[in-house]
Amino acid sequence: MEQIVIDEADLRLLDLLQTDASQSNQSLAERAHLSPPTSLRRTKRLRQLGLIEREVAILSADRLAPVLGHGLTALVEITLERQGAELLDAFEARVLPVTQVQQCYRVSPGPDFVLVVHCHDMPDYLALAQRLFTSDTNVRNIKAFFSLKRAKFDPRLALPAKLSV
Structure with missing residues (x-):
């Protein structure tokens, strides 16, 4: 590298x-x-160098809501029954291509994964949960927290003005 x-x-x-x-x-x-x-x-x-991964337009969910509906945002904690490296990788591989999964973090301690999920509505979330979580025999626990209000969203990384040596 x-x-x-x-x-x-x-x-x-x-x-x-x-x-x-x-x-x-x-x-x-x-x-x-x-x-x-x-x-x-x-x-x-x-x-x-890959320091700029991609350039995107960040859409205003509030401004689009009258046209598309508000949708449903959930933070979902996933705990697996077994945490072998290949099983963790397999779970990641299943959720990464899913459009509704906006972010996926492997975390510790506590659950194995935290996902940020955005669905059209509750039936859409239910279908996603059944497809990704309920049908996976290695998923032991699912805990979802549904967003009532987004107080802040900022994808920027805090960068220092100067580099320390």
């Missing part, structure tokens, strides 16, 4: 891009205090 070396200019670019990835290179360069060619070259390198 290639060792990743970045500097403060890279951190500024990463921070600016995770705030607004749609800005022009000219604007990005200006805000990062770099020349446009340098900004473009560095941003391309950050993508190649």
Whole structure:
């Protein structure tokens, strides 16, 4: 695995891009205090290093609700009966391609997994739960917490202004 070396200019670019990835290179360069060619070259390198996984539009669930409905968001704790590496990997492999599973974390201590799930409604959640959890003989316990209100959602990573050595 290639060792990743970045500097403060890279951190500024990463921070600016995770705030607004749609800005022009000219604007990005200006805000990062770099020349446009340098900004473009560095941003391309950050993508190649895999530090920028992808660029997406974050949709407003509240603004879409009148059209699509509010949907149902649940935080789901999953505990497996047996936790061998191959069984943990197998569970992950089953949930990762499922569109309703927005996030999947392998955690410790406590449950083995915490999932963030967004479904159209309760029947959609029930069908998902039966397909992914109830039918899996290795799933011992399922605990779901249903969101009443999303007070904060921010996908940004907190980045330092300077690198410590």
